[in-house]
Amino acid sequence: MFARGLKRKCVGHEEDVEGALAGLKTVSSYSLQRQSLLDMSLVKLQLCHMLVEPNLCRSVLIANTVRQIQEEMTQDGTWRAVAPQAAERAPLDRLVSTEILCRAAWGQEGAHPAPGLGDGHTQGPVSDLCPVTSAQAPRHPQSSAWEMDGPRENRGSFHKSLDQIFETLETKNPSCMEELFSDVDSPYYDLDTVLTGMMGGARSGPCEGLEGLAPATPAPSSSCKSDLGELDHVVEILVET
Amino acid sequence: CGRELFSWQLHCADIISTVEFNYSGDLLATGDKGGRVVIFQREQENKSRPHSRGEYNVYSTFQSHEPEFDYLKSLEIEEKINKIRWLPQQNAAHFLLSTNDKTIKLWKISERDKRAEGYNLKDEDGRLRDPFRITALRVPILKPMDLMVEASPRRIFANAHTYHINSISVNSDHETYLSADDLRINLWHLEITDRSFNIVDIKPANMEELTEVITAAEFHPHQCNVFVYSSSKGTIRLCDMRSSALCDRHSKFFEEPEDPSSRSFFSEIISSISDVKFSHSGRYMMTRDYLSVKVWDLNMESRPVETHQVHEYLRSKLCSLYENDCIFDKFECCWNGSDSAIMTGSYNNFFRMFDRDTRRDVTLEASRESSKPRASLKPRKVCTGGKRRKDEISVDSLDFNKKILHTAWHPVDNVIAVAATNNLYIFQDKIN
Numbered sequence: 148m149f150a151r152g153l154k155r156k157c158v159g160h161e162e163d164v165e166g167a168l169a170g171l172k173t174v175s176s177y178s179l180q181r182q183s184l185l186d187m188s189l190v191k192l193q194l195c196h197m198l199v200e201p202n203l204c205r206s207v208l209i210a211n212t213v214r215q216i217q218e219e220m221t222q223d224g225t226w227r228a229v230a231p232q233a234a235e236r237a238p239l240d241r242l243v244s245t246e247i248l249c250r251a252a253w254g255q256e257g258a259h260p261a262p263g264l265g266d267g268h269t270q271g272p273v274s275d276l277c278p279v280t281s282a283q284a285p286r287h288p289q290s291s292a293w294e295m296d297g298p299r300e301n302r303g304s305f306h307k308s309l310d311q312i313f314e315t316l317e318t319k320n321p322s323c324m325e326e327l328f329s330d331v332d333s334p335y336y337d338l339d340t341v342l343t344g345m346m347g348g349a350r351s352g353p354c355e356g357l358e359g360l361a362p363a364t365p366a367p368s369s370s371c372k373s374d375l376g377e378l379d380h381v382v383e384i385l386v387e388t
Numbered sequence: 389c390g391r392e393l394f395s396w397q398l399h400c401a402d403i404i405s406t407v408e409f410n411y412s413g414d415l416l417a418t419g420d421k422g423g424r425v426v427i428f429q430r431e432q433e434n435k436s437r438p439h440s441r442g443e444y445n446v447y448s449t450f451q452s453h454e455p456e457f458d459y460l461k462s463l464e465i466e467e468k469i470n471k472i473r474w475l476p477q478q479n480a481a482h483f484l485l486s487t488n489d490k491t492i493k494l495w496k497i498s499e500r501d502k503r504a505e506g507y508n509l510k511d512e513d514g515r516l517r518d519p520f521r522i523t524a525l526r527v528p529i530l531k532p533m534d535l536m537v538e539a540s541p542r543r544i545f546a547n548a549h550t551y552h553i554n555s556i557s558v559n560s561d562h563e564t565y566l567s568a569d570d571l572r573i574n575l576w577h578l579e580i581t582d583r584s585f586n587i588v589d590i591k592p593a594n595m596e597e598l599t600e601v602i603t604a605a606e607f608h609p610h611q612c613n614v615f616v617y618s619s620s621k622g623t624i625r626l627c628d629m630r631s632s633a634l635c636d637r638h639s640k641f642f643e644e645p646e647d648p649s650s651r652s653f654f655s656e657i658i659s660s661i662s663d664v665k666f667s668h669s670g671r672y673m674m675t676r677d678y679l680s681v682k683v684w685d686l687n688m689e690s691r692p693v694e695t696h697q698v699h700e701y702l703r704s705k706l707c708s709l710y711e712n713d714c715i716f717d718k719f720e721c722c723w724n725g726s727d728s729a730i731m732t733g734s735y736n737n738f739f740r741m742f743d744r745d746t747r748r749d750v751t752l753e754a755s756r757e758s759s760k761p762r763a764s765l766k767p768r769k770v771c772t773g774g775k776r777r778k779d780e781i782s783v784d785s786l787d788f789n790k791k792i793l794h795t796a797w798h799p800v801d802n803v804i805a806v807a808a809t810n811n812l813y814i815f816q817d818k819i820n
Binding site for chain 2: 181184187191200202203204205207208210211212215216
């Protein structure tokens with residue numbers, strides 16, 4: 148399974164074409180599996196039942212998994228930009244699925260931070276890892292999902308990205324999230340099948356499901372569920388605290 | 389083992405979220421997702437009904453917690469009962485602590501079997517009589533009545549937890565208890581509700597640096613200054629409250645070194661400890677992670693003294709289990725009264741029992757078939773590959789919605805309670 152140190156053939160040295168293909172297959176299958184796992188994890192972080200507080204333990208474990216994958220991808224060099232001198236966006240054929248995840252957010256973010264110039268850190272590609280947010284989703288700049296009562300700081304692009312993800316956990320717009328992912332029902336891909344050797348061509352995994360989705364539509368702000376009838380109760384609480 | 393067991397199946401209205409015997413084992417409490425507590429009582433020996441000996445019947449039912457709404461965060465607070473812990477009995481009444489995500493309550497359960505009768509203050513139709521018309525003083529007489537069991541909330545311990553409470557544990561001093569959430573542990577006095585002491589705080593200054601949470605905590609059964617807490621990274625810290633007021637620095641640190649050959653992206657998740665329980669003797673503790681149960685000697689921090697595989701056949705399915713979120717299921721574990729056996733749940737309504745002396749283990753199923761009286765529980769087996777034998781079940785046929793997360797073992801006898809979604813099963817050894 149996703150064991151590290153998976154043996155891979157060095158494709159460039161293979162003379163046998165079949166062998167080269169097999170090598171490519173092994174490399175790409177592991178990369179695809181890893182990428183699928185990364186995508187699945189990011190989706191899990193974003194999909195939350197907004198009426199009840201998300202499970203902190205689960206969120207932490209998923210976030211740690213994302214970090215691990217990301218660290219390994221950095222070591223492999225798969226995070227690096229292909230054109231080191233370019234101060235431009237990362238080529239679109241790389242990290243396709245995360246790009247789709249980010250599409251709605253890019254439309255609103257405007258100028259996107261440039262990818263890293265092979266500096267060995269997670270600057271560039273990680274900035275691609277922005278979560279899908281509803282275009283007009285109200286932002287809560289003063290808190291991240293984990294932080295209940297403190298300020299949020301930017302601590303590097305990876306943390307920033309994770310933080311943006313967690314920010315969406317705070318976004319009280321469950322309906323737009325549900326709309327976005329309503330077509331994506333688990334399991335939309337079967338990694339176990341992949342692992343047992345069924346490599347069906349260019350398997351883009353989560354992209355297949357996400358391609359068909361409409362961009363996120365803005366949802367009416369429904370952040371506060373209290374109604375006028377409960378105003379007295381609110382005043383009571385404020386007075387007590 | 390194929391032991392012969394009496395068994396009872398009791399249907400509860402809602403998904404059971406916690407099960408706990410009291411200190412004598414005569415009472416069994418269950419909490420459910422709807423905030424209700426149902427207490428069962430063991431029938432006493434009755435010569436006229438010998439087969440009913442040891443039967444558990446409903447003793448009391450009450451609504452412990454209601455759903456609440458946190459207006460500041462615009463989030464619901466679930467009424468689901470996360471844990472119930474009994475207090476040792478000190479008088480005729482019984483006391484227990486029950487908690488949801490945010491609030492702990494102390495409940496008093498008392499019996500009333502007499503009623504005062506003979507008041508002459510009211511008319512036949514119940515209206516109060518005019519005092520001038522009452523000419524005689526009549527002292528009421530206590531008369532027996534049908535047993536009534538009343539539950540009343542005696543203390544409410546609120547507003548001390550920002551995060552979700554996962555554990556409560558009564559101290560051996562019988563005066564204090566701890567409550568633990570994802571990032572903090574608080575110490576309470578049972579008589580004082582308006583303040584608690586924070587004894588562990590692992591919240592980082594910057595929440596973005598958060599990589600580890602508290603998953604369970606428990607007081608030592610005999611040493612009232614000692615408690616342990618487990619983490620999502622598979623570590624256990626033992627703390628001594630005498631060393632400092634804030635126990636951020638542990639006295640002992642238990643962690644098993646990772647096996648590099650089995651490392652995967654899921655290694656951390658499956659190492660997360662979902663439950664920690666001291667043995668009755670206080671010499672050992674047991675931890676449950678996703679695939680195994682480990683027994684630790686408190687004097688050895690480097691590795692557990694025993695590791696029991698619960699469902700190793702799931703190791704090759706971790707990716708699917710991550711996908712459907714089952715990998716985050718929190719299974720509990722428990723000791724028998726003599727610490728010679730341990731029990732924990734699994735999927736497909738299976739539960740596992742490990743005999744530490746004989747090194748034998750068995751898989752049993754909590755199902756309708758096993759709930760017939762005097763039906764013997766047949767051991768089950770999961771087929772991991774190759775040819776499936778008759779009566780074996782293949783891994784792919786397991787029902788992952790039927791999970792046994794909560795089990796409890798009678799403190800003295802061989803009686804076990806197993807919660808299978810919204811059914812409670814009680815099994816005990818056949819008595820000849």
